[in-house]
Amino acid sequence: xxxxxxxxxxxxxxxxxxxxxxxxxxxxxxxxxxxxxxxxxxxxxxxxxxxxxxxxxxxxxxxxxxxxxxxxxxxxxxxxxxxxxxxxxxxxxxxxxxxxxxxxxxxxxxxxxxxxxxxxxxxxxxxxxxxxxxxxxxxxxxxxxxxxxxxxxxxxxxxxxxxxxxxxxxxxxxxxxxxxxxxxxxxxxxxxxxxxxxxxxxxxxxxxxxxxxxxxxxxxxxxxx
Amino acid sequence: xxxxxxxxxxxxxxxxxxxxxxxxxxxxxxxxxxxxxxxxxxxxxxxxxxxxxxxxxxxxxxxxxxxxxxxxxxxxxxxxxxxxxxxxxxxxxxxxxxxxxxxxxxxxxxxxxxxxxxxxxxxxxxxxxxxxxxxxxxxxxxxxxxxxxxxxxxxxxxxxxxxxxxxxxxxxxxxxxxxxxxxxxxxxxxxxxxxxxxxxxxxxxxxxxxxxxxxxxxxxxxxxxxxxxxxxxxxxxxxxxxxxxx
Numbered sequence: 001x002x003x004x005x006x007x008x009x010x011x012x013x014x015x016x017x018x019x020x021x022x023x024x025x026x027x028x029x030x031x032x033x034x035x036x037x038x039x040x041x042x043x044x045x046x047x048x049x050x051x052x053x054x055x056x057x058x059x060x061x062x063x064x065x066x067x068x069x070x071x072x073x074x075x076x077x078x079x080x081x082x083x084x085x086x087x088x089x090x091x092x093x094x095x096x097x098x099x100x101x102x103x104x105x106x107x108x109x110x111x112x113x114x115x116x117x118x119x120x121x122x123x124x125x126x127x128x129x130x131x132x133x134x135x136x137x138x139x140x141x142x143x144x145x146x147x148x149x150x151x152x153x154x155x156x157x158x159x160x161x162x163x164x165x166x167x168x169x170x171x172x173x174x175x176x177x178x179x180x181x182x183x184x185x186x187x188x189x190x191x192x193x194x195x196x197x198x199x200x201x202x203x204x205x206x207x208x209x210x211x212x213x214x215x216x217x218x219x220x221x222x223x224x225x
Numbered sequence: 226x227x228x229x230x231x232x233x234x235x236x237x238x239x240x241x242x243x244x245x246x247x248x249x250x251x252x253x254x255x256x257x258x259x260x261x262x263x264x265x266x267x268x269x270x271x272x273x274x275x276x277x278x279x280x281x282x283x284x285x286x287x288x289x290x291x292x293x294x295x296x297x298x299x300x301x302x303x304x305x306x307x308x309x310x311x312x313x314x315x316x317x318x319x320x321x322x323x324x325x326x327x328x329x330x331x332x333x334x335x336x337x338x339x340x341x342x343x344x345x346x347x348x349x350x351x352x353x354x355x356x357x358x359x360x361x362x363x364x365x366x367x368x369x370x371x372x373x374x375x376x377x378x379x380x381x382x383x384x385x386x387x388x389x390x391x392x393x394x395x396x397x398x399x400x401x402x403x404x405x406x407x408x409x410x411x412x413x414x415x416x417x418x419x420x421x422x423x424x425x426x427x428x429x430x431x432x433x434x435x436x437x438x439x440x441x442x443x444x445x446x447x448x449x450x451x452x453x454x455x456x457x458x459x460x461x462x463x464x465x466x467x468x469x470x471x
Contacts, residue, residue, distance in 0.1 A: 065467060120417040127413060131404045140471055141400050144464050145414060148396075151460055152418055159421040159449050 010200040016193035020186050027183065039097045041187060045194035046089040053083030053198055054122070058150045061143035070213065073139035076146060077129060078205035080122055082198050087119045110161040117156050121149040135216065251336045255344020256351075262321060263352060269317040270352055277310040277360040281367055290368045299370050300431030304423050306360060308390060311353045312412050315394030318349045319402035328402065338466035346395040346461075353387050370434045378439050379430070385450045386426030389457065393418055396461040399468050425450040 020041065030037035056079040064072035094112065095105050106112065125145050132138040263269055284302055288295050322328035331341060361383075365372045372379055393415050401410045425446040429439050439447055 117417050117420050121414075124410075124414045124417065128401075128404070128410060131406050131410055136471060137403075140467060141404075144400065144468055147464065148393075148418060148457075148460060151456060152421065155421040155449065155453060155456070159424050159446075162445060162449075 006200055006203050009196050013193045013196040013200065016189050017197075020190050020193070023186055027186075033101055036097060036100045039093055041190050042194075043090060043093040043097060044187065045191040046086050046093060048191045049194045049198040050083050050086035050090055052195060053079040053086060053202065054118070054150075056202075057083060057146055061146035064139055064143045065147075070135070070139060073143070074206055074209040074213070075202070076139075076143065077126075078202045078209055080125055080146070081205060082202050084119065084122050084126065085201075086194075086198060087115060087122070091115060091119065110157060114153070114157045118149070118153060121152065125149060135213070248337075248340055251340045252344045252347065255336075255341060256348045259318070259321075259345060259348030260351060263317075263348070269314045269321075270356060273310040273313040273353075273356045274359055276313055277306050277356060278363055280306045280309060281360070281364055285367060295368060296370065296435055297431065299364075299368055299434050300427040300429070302368075303361070303364055303430055304386065304427045306364070307353075307357055307387070308416065308419065308423060310356055310360065311387070311390045311394060312415065314352050314356065315349055315391065315398045315415075316408060316411055318345050318395055318398045320398070320407065323402065332469050338469045339462045341469065342395060342399065342461060342465040345399075346391050349395055349398075350388060350391045353391055354383070357383060357387060371436075372430075372434050374436055375433050375438060379433050382426060382429045382433065382439065382450075385447075385454055386422060386429075388454050389422035389426070389450065390415075390419060392454070392458050392461055393422075396465055396468065399465060421449055422453045425453070 024038050024041050027038065029035050057076045060072040060076040060079065063069070064076060091112075098107065099105050125142060128145055129138055129142050132141060281302075284306075288298075288302075319328065322331060332338075334341075361372060364370065394411070397411055397414050401407045401414070404410060428443055428446045429450070432439055432441070432443050437443070
């Protein structure tokens with residue numbers, strides 16, 4: 001039953017994304033940026049998915065430390081991995097967008113730099129997990145790192161903001177630009193689809209993690225005899 | 226099944242630090258022990274100092290030390306050196322306890338994890354500061370930088386920035402001490418976390434070596450540095466027991 005729901009959710013996400021590609025293609029080019037602007041329909045939803053996943057990882061990490069229930073640890077690692085994947089998508093689509101508009105692949109503005117630092121932090125989290133064999137220790141240490149990493153996010157954001165005063169103005173959700181209604185609707189659908197996709201991947205990864213744990217405990221049992 | 230009463234064991238051993246005075250004494254004992262151990266071998270301090278000077282020399286090939294622009298990023302250079310050298314000292318902080326299972330003994334000792342952490346952090350702090358206080362004049366000579374114009378302000382920035390490196394480094398030193406690739410994992414985890422503190426220290430140091438006071442428009446960086454120190458010290462004290470005991 002659970003698998004069927006997951007499949008359904010995944011297929012629905014793909015259908016929405018595929019439909020939206022046709023809708024977006026028919027939209028007129030944006031006034032100043034032309035068609036390049038349309039990458040925002042994938043760039044922003046990727047961020048939404050990434051930050052939701054990272055937030056879920058923080059919550060489940062705290063829950064693990066409080067309850068010592070390994071289910072929370074499994075959700076934490078699954079959502080962190082998916083979060084890193086979507087952060088990568090966000091960074092890459094942002095870079096592709098920056099090239100034709102700003103003429104550069106990368107700029108050290110507050111959002112980009114904060115995200116890059118965040119990406120590195122969670123990469124450290126995943127590397128740390130690889131380096132620890134013992135499951136309890138791995139889960140505990142990973143949860144601690146996750147909490148430490150999250151404390152840094154606001155400080156990172158504001159300090160980078162003060163450091164790079166010449167950052168480009170926000171191009172979206174700002175008072176200077178206006179987003180047509182039908183564009184907002186498509187954006188909403190895309191965010192929903194991306195979140196659904198992220199949920200499906202997290203769920204699949206979660207199952208893997210559970211099988212892995214079962215396998216490990218069986219192996220330990222076999223060693224005991 | 227009848228429960229077997231073992232009050233001595235279940236009444237968690239004197240893990241609670243007791244009164245403030247005895248907690249301070251515990252911290253002091255750990256600090257003294259760590260400093261004594263380090264001063265007998267001097268391995269971490271010597272390695273860190275040699276490393277710091279070596280990086281300073283290497284940087285002189287990357288930039289023209291005599292150029293005026295070098296003064297602009299002198300603060301950045303200096304704190305990269307400090308962060309690198311500091312990691313060498315911090316790596317040893319808990320790794321030193323591994324032979325003869327000293328770490329297990331320390332954790333079993335009647336002292337709270339937070340006090341143990343504080344003692345370790347303060348000992349490393351003294352060592353990292355010592356390395357920095359030697360490296361700073363060397364840096365001044367090599368790069369023609371007048372770092373002593375606002376001497377006490379410089380010391381304040383040094384003290385706060387070093388505490389940031391030490392507190393984050395010590396808690397992750399405890400976390401990575403028993404895992405594979407310890408030497409790689411420590412910088413992998415600490416450097417991205419230290420970004421705001423390093424940025425603040427770099428900015429303030431750059432101001433000072435360029436003759437500006439830290440109370441000027443860049444005072445916001447002082448606030449960043451102080452908030453970073455407070456936040457991470459609090460988080461470390463709260464979480465270190467989990468790291469050490471599980």
